[in-house]
Amino acid sequence: MSNSAVQTESHESHGPELLHHFVSAEQQRNTVSLAMWLFLATEVMFFGGMFCAYLIYRTWYYAEFAAGSRSLNIWLGTVNTVVLIGSSLTVALGVRAAQMGKRKLLVVLLLLTLVLGLTFLGVKAIEWHDKYVEHHIPGASFSVADLVREYPQLHIDQRHAQIFFSLYFAMTGMHALHMVIGVGLFLYLTYHAWKGTYGPKYYTPIELGGLYWHFVDIIWIYLFPLLYLIDRKPLK
Amino acid sequence: MATAAVSAERENYLNKEYGIRSWLLTTDHKRIALLYLVSITFFFFIGGFMALLIRLELLTPAGDLVLADTYNKLFTMHGQIMVFFFLIPSIPATLGNFLIPMMIGAKDLALPRINLLSWYLYIAGGALMLYAMVEGGVDTGWTFYTPLSTAFSNTHVVEAGLAIFIAGFSSILTGLNFVVTVHRMRAPGLTWSRLPLFVWAHYATSVIQLLGTPVIAITLVLVVLERTLHLGIFDPNLGGDPLLFQHLFWFYSHPAVYIMILPAMGVVSEVLACFSRKRIFGYGAVALSSIGIAVIGFIVWAHHMFVAGISLYSALVFSILTYLVGVPSAIKVFNWTATLYKGSISFATPMLYALGFIGLFTIGGLTGLFLASLGLDVHVTDTYFVIAHFHYIMVGGAVMGYMAGLHFWWPKITGRMYPEWWGRLAALIVFIGFNLTFFPQFILGYMGMPRRYWQYPPEFQILNVMSTAGSTILAVGYLLPMVYFMWSLRYGKVVGDNPWGAAGLEWKTSSPPPTFNFDETPEVTWEAYNYDQIPVPKEAWLEQ
Numbered sequence: 001m002s003n004s005a006v007q008t009e010s011h012e013s014h015g016p017e018l019l020h021h022f023v024s025a026e027q028q029r030n031t032v033s034l035a036m037w038l039f040l041a042t043e044v045m046f047f048g049g050m051f052c053a054y055l056i057y058r059t060w061y062y063a064e065f066a067a068g069s070r071s072l073n074i075w076l077g078t079v080n081t082v083v084l085i086g087s088s089l090t091v092a093l094g095v096r097a098a099q100m101g102k103r104k105l106l107v108v109l110l111l112l113t114l115v116l117g118l119t120f121l122g123v124k125a126i127e128w129h130d131k132y133v134e135h136h137i138p139g140a141s142f143s144v145a146d147l148v149r150e151y152p153q154l155h156i157d158q159r160h161a162q163i164f165f166s167l168y169f170a171m172t173g174m175h176a177l178h179m180v181i182g183v184g185l186f187l188y189l190t191y192h193a194w195k196g197t198y199g200p201k202y203y204t205p206i207e208l209g210g211l212y213w214h215f216v217d218i219i220w221i222y223l224f225p226l227l228y229l230i231d232r233k234p235l236k
Numbered sequence: 237m238a239t240a241a242v243s244a245e246r247e248n249y250l251n252k253e254y255g256i257r258s259w260l261l262t263t264d265h266k267r268i269a270l271l272y273l274v275s276i277t278f279f280f281f282i283g284g285f286m287a288l289l290i291r292l293e294l295l296t297p298a299g300d301l302v303l304a305d306t307y308n309k310l311f312t313m314h315g316q317i318m319v320f321f322f323l324i325p326s327i328p329a330t331l332g333n334f335l336i337p338m339m340i341g342a343k344d345l346a347l348p349r350i351n352l353l354s355w356y357l358y359i360a361g362g363a364l365m366l367y368a369m370v371e372g373g374v375d376t377g378w379t380f381y382t383p384l385s386t387a388f389s390n391t392h393v394v395e396a397g398l399a400i401f402i403a404g405f406s407s408i409l410t411g412l413n414f415v416v417t418v419h420r421m422r423a424p425g426l427t428w429s430r431l432p433l434f435v436w437a438h439y440a441t442s443v444i445q446l447l448g449t450p451v452i453a454i455t456l457v458l459v460v461l462e463r464t465l466h467l468g469i470f471d472p473n474l475g476g477d478p479l480l481f482q483h484l485f486w487f488y489s490h491p492a493v494y495i496m497i498l499p500a501m502g503v504v505s506e507v508l509a510c511f512s513r514k515r516i517f518g519y520g521a522v523a524l525s526s527i528g529i530a531v532i533g534f535i536v537w538a539h540h541m542f543v544a545g546i547s548l549y550s551a552l553v554f555s556i557l558t559y560l561v562g563v564p565s566a567i568k569v570f571n572w573t574a575t576l577y578k579g580s581i582s583f584a585t586p587m588l589y590a591l592g593f594i595g596l597f598t599i600g601g602l603t604g605l606f607l608a609s610l611g612l613d614v615h616v617t618d619t620y621f622v623i624a625h626f627h628y629i630m631v632g633g634a635v636m637g638y639m640a641g642l643h644f645w646w647p648k649i650t651g652r653m654y655p656e657w658w659g660r661l662a663a664l665i666v667f668i669g670f671n672l673t674f675f676p677q678f679i680l681g682y683m684g685m686p687r688r689y690w691q692y693p694p695e696f697q698i699l700n701v702m703s704t705a706g707s708t709i710l711a712v713g714y715l716l717p718m719v720y721f722m723w724s725l726r727y728g729k730v731v732g733d734n735p736w737g738a739a740g741l742e743w744k745t746s747s748p749p750p751t752f753n754f755d756e757t758p759e760v761t762w763e764a765y766n767y768d769q770i771p772v773p774k775e776a777w778l779e780q
Contacts, residue, residue, distance in 0.1 A: 020344075021342065021346075030420060031416055031421070032347070034419060035346065035350075035412060038415060041446060043450065045450035046450035046453060048451065049450075049451050049454035052484070053469055053480060056480060057476075140466070159473065159474040160475045163471075166467035166468045169465075169467060170457075
């Protein structure tokens with residue numbers, strides 16, 4: 001942080017990507033990177049409220065949570081998990097491409113990330129639609145009569161099952177909202193990558209976008225087992 | 237004064253550019269601070285007006301001024317506006333925004349555009365809150381307790397909830413900006429142990445904003461989803477738990493009290509040192525006690541729920557932890573008092589407010605310990621004792637600190653001095669009005685008058701009349717500074733860079749400061765509060 005430079009309002013002394021109030025590109029990079037990590041900490045607390053509710057209700061209403069979990073499509077969930085992890089890989093490779101100044105490769109990787117992200121959202125939409133058809137969406141027409149019939153040995157209370165699905169939609173919905181924001185973010189990054197804004201000297205936005213994307217990915221890594229894999233043992 | 241001519245010509249953040257665009261699109265932390273100052277003052281007077289209506293209704297035992305439903309809405313929106321749209325942003329978003337970069341020798345906050353974004357989010361949330369208000373208001377109490385807020389209230393809970401959700405992000409972004417700025421933007425030589433206590437206090441505040449606010453954000457989202465999409469996470473009909481809502485709500489809203497009070501403590505540390513002409517006693521203890529308050533403040537929330545049906549054992553633990561949070565607060569009070577000892581004290585307006593803060597905060601804090609004890613809390617829960625307690629903290633503490641800071645840094649912000657005589661008079665009026673308003677409420681609460689009722693038994697009337705009379709005096713005390721601050725913008729005496737002879741980097745640049753704060757990045761070679769090295773200025777406003 002040492003600095004004795006006289007303040008200047010022009011970009012004469014540095015490149016266009018360095019903001020006036022920073023001393024060096026390194027200070028700017030360290031600063032915005034810390035800001036992103038702190039932002040992700042707030043995101044952890046944001047999702048933490050729902051994870052807390054999940055923990056309590058899963059303990060109280062385990063049978064209904066197990067039955068609700070069985071009703072989720074494990075194959076689509078697994079595919080989506082693989083898709084998201086794959087997108088994190090393309091993001092990580094993208095950061096590397098930006099650092100090495102490979103513009104075309106960066107654009108391709110960012111586009112791939114976008115395709116994978118949109119695939120995830122598409123699969124999620126199919127799953128939600130299935131839930132709609134099955135009347136598993138909380139509200140006036142909610143019914144888990146099908147689960148009561150299918151798992152008589154679990155003695156399901158319909159009301160408690162509604163709490164499971166409330167949490168399911170709140171958590172996956174909030175996650176999907178973050179995905180949508182991520183897609184918007186990556187459209188912006190792709191455009192700028194295509195214009196050649198990023199290179200070995202300036203790739204912070206790619207890095208920060210990547211951090212956000214990985215975070216949203218990690219949330220799903222937790223959501224998948226917590227929602228889909230509660231209890232998949234064959235019932236006697 | 238010789239400096240008058242110089243500072244009139246000198247380019248500063250105010251005269252560099254003119255026009256509405258130069259304000260609405262500014263990324264200068266000083267201009268954004270002023271945008272915040274105007275906005276929160278607007279909300280302060282709206283919330284204050286509601287408080288006056290509440291007090292007017294309580295002048296007589298009968299419910300005769302407003303309908304019962306209207307009364308519910310008045311105290312609800314008074315609380316929501318004052319907490320989320322005035323107290324939370326008050327000192328951080330105005331004085332913190334203005335001063336932190338200058339105190340650490342930086343040109344701006346680390347993220348200037350995010351800073352502007354936070355103001356726009358605040359305005360968006362505030363607009364939505366006003367919309368909820370004119371559409372018919374909210375009647376759930378500021379706490380949004382379920383199932384009242386989710387299943388029974390037919391008022392504008394969704395709009396108010398979303399308004400606070402949006403304003404919450406403004407608060408998060410301010411806190412994030414401060415933490416990053418303090419870590420990354422300090423001038424050479426400005427080590428952590430040389431930081432002004434104002435900065436330490438804001439650092440602790442920002443950590444709470446960062447970790448607490450997202451929790452109330454998701455909680456309000458879940459309430460909104462329960463009202464709109466019928467997700468049943470807190471719905472007791474489904475086996476959902478309203479207590480879970482209370483836990484999540486207070487997980488933020490108790491630490492939020494420290495978001496309000498810690499910055500005021502920071503102001504008081506600066507003001508006391510300056511007007512005692514001494515280094516603050518126990519600098520390290522005062523600095524670390526801010527962090528201590530922030531940490532312990534996160535683990536006391538369930539003391540709001542002692543009668544809500546939580547287990548006795550957890551209530552015991554939360555009771556003990558609540559006593560613990562009194563320790564760092566007491567450390568501050570004792571160190572401030574020790575600072576005064578053998579100090580060369582002058583009773584300028586900021587000092588009057590700061591001394592008022594110490595007294596009123598001590599009363600508010602000690603009555604907080606009463607409430608932390610399980611047996612007494614059962615007796616006074618939801619009575620005016622609680623109301624009096626938290627108003628001593630939030631008004632007697634936070635607002636007094638805010639006023640102290642506003643007067644102290646007004647010459648730095650505007651380059652002009654407010655009229656000192658009027659300032660002292662207003663400080664006195666605020667102190668008298670405040671105590672007359674809220675001290676009777678301790679007695680009312682102890683006698684059993686419950687909060688949130690528009691009527692009361694006739695034997696409570698005398699104390700209520702005293703309280704209402706006090707509130708009108710308090711209103712005069714708040715209107716006076718509003719008038720003379722405006723007056724001083726044009727007619728106030730032009731001052732030099734350091735009219736108080738205060739320590740701190742912000743006083744080493746001109747008043748008002750240039751856009752990038754310093755002509756050259758300062759290099760700090762001295763400890764904070766080196767008052768033994770600063771001569772006392774011979775100024776009229778420092779004479780007794």
